[in-house]
Amino acid sequence: MTRAVSASLDPEASLDDLEPLLDVIGDARVVGIGESTHHAAEFYRLRHRLLRFLTERCGFTAYVFEAPFTEAHVIDDWVRGGRGDVATISAAGTALGLGDHPEMHAHLTWMRRHNERAERPLRFVGALPVSTGSPLPALTEVERFLRRADPDALPLLTQAIEVAERCDVDSLRAFQLYAELDVSDRDAATAALSRLLARMECMAAHHRCEGRGREHAEATRHLRSAWHLDHFQRDLSGAGLSVGTAELDRYAAETVLDVLAAEPRIVFAMHNTHLRRTPVEHEGSFGLFPAGYHLAEALGDDYVAIAATSISGRAVEGLLTPDGLETQEVPLPPLEPDCIETAFTGDAQLTITTLGPEFGAYQKIRAEGGFMAAPIARAFNAIACVPITTT
Structure with missing residues (x-):
């Protein structure tokens, strides 16, 4: 088991304490970084920090994000030096408010600074075929x-x-x-x-x-x-x-594989439900075949899925109404005996642990204000856990 422990989620902090991740990542060409809820500040900072590490220490050159493919082109243009302010560009190139947060703005601003001096620019690509439901x-x-x-x-x-x-x-x-x-x-x-x-x-x-x-x-x-x-x-x-979301997941996997034809290594950022390597085998879930399932089938060990979760805090849930999508902030429920979060203790700001047979008893992971059932040790290669999420 490999474990990386960090005292900080600050994206600008030293990356040295993430060095154990090199054993997790190996030679993988695609590394997925998930989240158990959208709109959590800590998950934005986590992805920002890991993107820095994977770019600066491992040579990753593309960031495929949970955003609409067509609209995301404006972000790719901006991080390569295009015109506009980051807040406007981030909102225009994402959907469901995922680009509206200062943590995302900091994320993109770092990409733009990196590209100013990089020999090979870091690309931003949208993974999904949908923004607000219109083609x-x-x-x-x-x-x-x-x-x-x-x-x-x-x-x-x-x-x-x-x-x-x-x-x-x-x-x-x-x-x-x-x-x-x-x-x-x-x-x-x-x-x-x-x-x-x-x-x-x-x-x-x-x-x-x-x-x-x-x-x-x-x-x-x-x-x-x-x-x-x-x-x-x-x-x-x-x-x-x-x-x-079978169609969305298939398109996301196709997009990653398309980008992989031109880029050596890719960071893939989507919700944990989309990153998992295993199919969904029960009703009431997000989709039968997640994007991670397709990527694992196509790439094998060249795809590494890191799910992100938290021990406590709050989440955002969505409800489809006649007027569109309404969101609400909810407290996270207490931990349950077979959820993976019970494997994490201590006060570290970030702990990343690889998964193996010893984690076979864990059958749940947080998802929004509840839990998602999954064979955790097979669904993901590693878990990134933070102590608390704020929305």
């Missing part, structure tokens, strides 16, 4: 490409845009509006997106020969974002076959 931002990027490179395909895109515009609201109410559409309209949008995706993929070689290979690949990734989102909307409306 329009992604379809707008596809339209720009098609107008230049394949105008004959524009009628297919127009069909999809006409349906998307009817669900384009700035909240998760977009999913409810989609569910209220006529079945024929939903089917028309799905067919148009699928046919357009088939055309884009079969013409890849042509666009490469015409010198548009990079632009085509980027437009195809935007289109796949809209395609996955369309199926996710079907799932939520009860018209699909998958369960939970």
Whole structure:
């Protein structure tokens, strides 16, 4: 068992006490860093500190974050020296308020400073196909490409845009509006997106020969974002076959693997439920096949999942209402006998422990204001625990 203990969560503190993590990470090409709740200040600082360590000591060159792929491009441009102030850019490039916190602003500001002197810039990439439930931002990027490179395909895109515009609201109410559409309209949008995706993929070689290979690949990734989102909307409306966030998780895994084709090593930041290496085997969970499951299947030991949790504190829970997503702050419940948090004691500001057979009895980990059931020793490679979370 490898254990790293730190007296500080300060992202600017010395990284020397994190050196034991080198044994945890090894030669892994993708390291996932999770969180048991969104909007916790301590998890932002934890990820910031570990991103510094992995970048400065291990040569990681990309940060794939739980943000919408299309919108996150403005953050990638900013951390490479683009214009704008960090608060505005962070809010525009994320979703559900995840970019609204000063801890996230400090995170991105460090990336920008690092890139000013780095031989190889640290990229910021959004992992998800969705921001507020609308595919329009992604379809707008596809339209720009098609107008230049394949105008004959524009009628297919127009069909999809006409349906998307009817669900384009700035909240998760977009999913409810989609569910209220006529079945024929939903089917028309799905067919148009699928046919357009088939055309884009079969013409890849042509666009490469015409010198548009990079632009085509980027437009195809935007289109796949809209395609996955369309199926996710079907799932939520009860018209699909998958369960939970299966489509979002698959897209996130695809994004990581796409980035991995160009970058040597990646830090992958998402909620613990998405990072886990094992499938979900009970009802009422976030999805049957998390992104980490796909990555573990594709990469084996080259994927390391570090779940983050806390012994006590508070969490943020979301509730989907007719007006969108409402959030509330809740106290964390007392620890339960088989939750992994009971394995951590002491007053260290951060403890990271690798998992092995000796942790086989632990079957739960905190998730928002409750617990997520999972075979902890198989679902994650390591646990990062802080004493308290504040929202």
